[in-house]
Amino acid sequence: MSSAPLLEVRGLNAWYGESHVLHGVDLDIREGETVTLLGRNGAGKTTTLRAIMGILRRREGVIRLRGQDLLRLPLHKVAQAGIGYVPEERGIFASLNVSENLMLPPTVSEGGMSVEEIYNLFPNLHERRSSQGTKLSGGEQQMLAIARVLRTGARIILLDEPTEGLAPVIVQRIGDVLVALKKRGMTILLVEQNFRFAKKVADRFYLMEDGRMVNSFPGHELDARMDELHEVLGV
Amino acid sequence: MAVGTQYLAEQPKLRTTSMVLGAAAIAGMLAAPFFFYPVMLMSVLCFALFACAFNLLIGYVGLLSFGHAAFFGGAAYVTAHAAKVWGLEPLTSILLGAAGAAVMGLIIGFVAIRRQGIYFAMITLALSQMFAFICLQVPFTHGEDGIQGVPRGYLLGLIDLNQPLTMYYVTLAIFLFGFFAIWRIVNSPFGNILKAIRENERRAVSLGYRVDRYKLGAFVMSAALAGLAGGTKAIVFQFATLTDVQWQMSGEVILMTLLGGIGTMIGPIVGAGLVIALQNYLAASNFPVTVLIGIIFVICVLLFRRGIVGEILELMRRKTKGVS
Amino acid sequence: MSTIFGIPTPALFGQVLIGLINGSFYAMLSLGLAVIFGLLRVINFAHGAQYMLGAFAAYLLLNYLGIGYWPALILAPLIVGAIAVVIERTMLSRLYGVDPLYGLLLTFGLALILEGAFRHWFGAAGQPYAAPPQLTGAVNLGFMFMPIYRGWVVIASLVICLGTWLLIEKTRLGAYLRAATENATLVQAFGVNVPLLLTLTYGLGAALAALAGVLAAPIYQVSPLMGTNLIIIVFAVVVVGGMGSILGAIVTGYVLGILEGLTKVFYPEASSIVIFVIMAIVLLVRPAGLFGREE
Ligand SMILES: Nc1ncnc2c1ncn2[C@@H]1O[C@H](COP(=O)(O)OP(=O)(O)OP(=O)(O)O)[C@@H](O)[C@H]1O
Numbered sequence A: 001m002s003s004a005p006l007l008e009v010r011g012l013n014a015w016y017g018e019s020h021v022l023h024g025v026d027l028d029i030r031e032g033e034t035v036t037l038l039g040r041n042g043a044g045k046t047t048t049l050r051a052i053m054g055i056l057r058r059r060e061g062v063i064r065l066r067g068q069d070l071l072r073l074p075l076h077k078v079a080q081a082g083i084g085y086v087p088e089e090r091g092i093f094a095s096l097n098v099s100e101n102l103m104l105p106p107t108v109s110e111g112g113m114s115v116e117e118i119y120n121l122f123p124n125l126h127e128r129r130s131s132q133g134t135k136l137s138g139g140e141q142q143m144l145a146i147a148r149v150l151r152t153g154a155r156i157i158l159l160d161e162p163t164e165g166l167a168p169v170i171v172q173r174i175g176d177v178l179v180a181l182k183k184r185g186m187t188i189l190l191v192e193q194n195f196r197f198a199k200k201v202a203d204r205f206y207l208m209e210d211g212r213m214v215n216s217f218p219g220h221e222l223d224a225r226m227d228e229l230h231e232v233l234g235v
Numbered sequence B: 001m002a003v004g005t006q007y008l009a010e011q012p013k014l015r016t017t018s019m020v021l022g023a024a025a026i027a028g029m030l031a032a033p034f035f036f037y038p039v040m041l042m043s044v045l046c047f048a049l050f051a052c053a054f055n056l057l058i059g060y061v062g063l064l065s066f067g068h069a070a071f072f073g074g075a076a077y078v079t080a081h082a083a084k085v086w087g088l089e090p091l092t093s094i095l096l097g098a099a100g101a102a103v104m105g106l107i108i109g110f111v112a113i114r115r116q117g118i119y120f121a122m123i124t125l126a127l128s129q130m131f132a133f134i135c136l137q138v139p140f141t142h143g144e145d146g147i148q149g150v151p152r153g154y155l156l157g158l159i160d161l162n163q164p165l166t167m168y169y170v171t172l173a174i175f176l177f178g179f180f181a182i183w184r185i186v187n188s189p190f191g192n193i194l195k196a197i198r199e200n201e202r203r204a205v206s207l208g209y210r211v212d213r214y215k216l217g218a219f220v221m222s223a224a225l226a227g228l229a230g231g232t233k234a235i236v237f238q239f240a241t242l243t244d245v246q247w248q249m250s251g252e253v254i255l256m257t258l259l260g261g262i263g264t265m266i267g268p269i270v271g272a273g274l275v276i277a278l279q280n281y282l283a284a285s286n287f288p289v290t291v292l293i294g295i296i297f298v299i300c301v302l303l304f305r306r307g308i309v310g311e312i313l314e315l316m317r318r319k320t321k322g323v324s
Numbered sequence C: 001m002s003t004i005f006g007i008p009t010p011a012l013f014g015q016v017l018i019g020l021i022n023g024s025f026y027a028m029l030s031l032g033l034a035v036i037f038g039l040l041r042v043i044n045f046a047h048g049a050q051y052m053l054g055a056f057a058a059y060l061l062l063n064y065l066g067i068g069y070w071p072a073l074i075l076a077p078l079i080v081g082a083i084a085v086v087i088e089r090t091m092l093s094r095l096y097g098v099d100p101l102y103g104l105l106l107t108f109g110l111a112l113i114l115e116g117a118f119r120h121w122f123g124a125a126g127q128p129y130a131a132p133p134q135l136t137g138a139v140n141l142g143f144m145f146m147p148i149y150r151g152w153v154v155i156a157s158l159v160i161c162l163g164t165w166l167l168i169e170k171t172r173l174g175a176y177l178r179a180a181t182e183n184a185t186l187v188q189a190f191g192v193n194v195p196l197l198l199t200l201t202y203g204l205g206a207a208l209a210a211l212a213g214v215l216a217a218p219i220y221q222v223s224p225l226m227g228t229n230l231i232i233i234v235f236a237v238v239v240v241g242g243m244g245s246i247l248g249a250i251v252t253g254y255v256l257g258i259l260e261g262l263t264k265v266f267y268p269e270a271s272s273i274v275i276f277v278i279m280a281i282v283l284l285v286r287p288a289g290l291f292g293r294e295e
């Protein structure tokens, strides 16, 4: 448990224009770990992911991946350093068909899934591979958004609320996929409001409030902390 | 795309200063013909009014018209024809020119306001090019020769405009009339709605304003004032030619406004003065004017998008607000 | 001699051919404009100047270096593309994120510089440029004589347009381009070097204009003003087609060229304005353009 973290975030501040949204966020994720970020709407979860990716440019603090400083990299170099990003809005391109969407992110290192493996994992996508990307159902689009980053060989993926607004069966399917990814040793940073879902996969939880990390605890403590969580999350 | 201009109005102290400056400027303009060639001064006044009219649209509605030469040059043709062929009194001829430009503004504006931003620019450019082709072909413009030898005539049948000084003061009066008309438009309730449209068109729509009508209204006013400038120019220089309706002329008025400061009251005047002075200066050398105009465009866009006056106002604002 | 609607057939077909040739250039240029606009959100006013540069590059290569038409077809686009890359890196790239009107004004300024400089050096009059010997002469098509070079231009432009379309619709690079047109930030967040993609796209668009310029050199004269007058018509074509669709830009270009040619037969006085009139009508009926989406 003492190995250096794969992704290390220290004292991260971030701004949308003039508005200061993240206030000194700290976050560690070790290789192979699945960490879930909890927090109520507007707490800054998405912003944290966008700041790590470099989509949000106005940042201060430290973001290191395997010791490499990500803060200084141009946007496209961050993904090339080995991070895959599944945005909250899914980001499926309407002018690309399903297979083009799948093939879009360039390979960043060896060891990503092959297209066959991906289509085995997501048979629907194979069936609909020549449909326009945005003609898929919400669940299929979410799967496509996840599938898209599995091909690239990224060692860590950032998933922003993958179950939001989806039917229970689809949530179940996505849960299975995450478990499968964990088994393959993938490191996952998951933003999730649905903590029954998160419990299945998370090794550790972080709790965010108003742009700050307020707590962190191991996955098995989730049940014991339910009352506290209900209060912070207001659910 | 504009620089805030309420600034002057918000600062009472500056307001008095600017009124003093304005009075000084008018005094200067009254005295100017004793120091400079009246012809060059009148040229500056015509183009300054043209640029102010153009600025009404880009600076206060956010619409970039790439076809304003059609109104300027079109009015010049109408005025020249009225004065020469119909033998009308010069002021009447000029007003007819402005009215003609307003009608054209209504037609071109009606088509162009269907699109915004970059498309609006392309559409106005295309329509004015169409107008230039028409001017090349119809008999009344006399094709490549243009209408030459337009009589300056007698203002109201009494005052001989062939006197350079008299012509100058009449031009100055027309310019001041146009300038204050623009000032009034910009600071009227109508002008405030225009600015609201520029800031956020969707919101203006949701507030219930018929945005298209306001845009068209501003377009017609801008065209009419550009026509006032063009008509005056035809009387001053006693000709109307194709040069004034071509796209290069639309480009020039954009440059004058951009250089001086889009969305500032006096920026277009400064820009017009500078561009005319430069052109006169270069006319003696063999350096191509077009290249210089292009270079100024590039420099303005890359280095000071607020224009000269806009940058100065911004500096003053920072100083008074004490912003670092 | 046979006639159609009272017009002698050869004259009719002759004008249709001329319209088709003009349409070929409208199509090639509006295609380049649409590709650049899609990704960079810049209306490239310098597109006409880049077309003119292509023609002049061919002319200069021939007269100063003795390099003929065929190599010029490759060299001129490369030269102009390289110049465009420098322009994008040093100037246009500073304007991403500000009002797109500034991109229009910048490229307008560049067009004035290029046009003014060439006019200063070569005068406003056109310079002749001979078609290569392989493409001189005419063939008898039965209903008319067609100059071989004109046939070649029509075919070459079709191939160029089709090739560009395939590049955009069917290749990986094209997928990057389409995706970045929708959401450049996300594409870059996936690891695609979007700034490079923007540079290449502008270079490619300019090279396409230059290629059209070389093709045009033997038909029209090589003159400093050949570009700007053309580009204003191409703007109208682009407004008619709407810039949402690459194929739309191509089809609109050819169709408007042919309509213009037909107008020359039936009502010659209107031929120079017919495209603008069509643009105005389309705007009144369908403001987004024939193939455009409302934004
Ligand atoms: N583009 C933006 N511009 C300005 N402020 C923003 C922007 N996006 C988010 N914010 C603000 O930043 C704060 C954090 O938002 P963020 O999207 O990170 O929350 P979140 O935790 O992801 O919420 P949710 O659970 O609703 O997705 C919020 O106060 C929000 O209003």
Ligand SMILES: [Mg+2]
Pocket (backbone or CB within 6 Å): A045, A046, A047, A088, A160
């Ligand atoms: Mg969020």
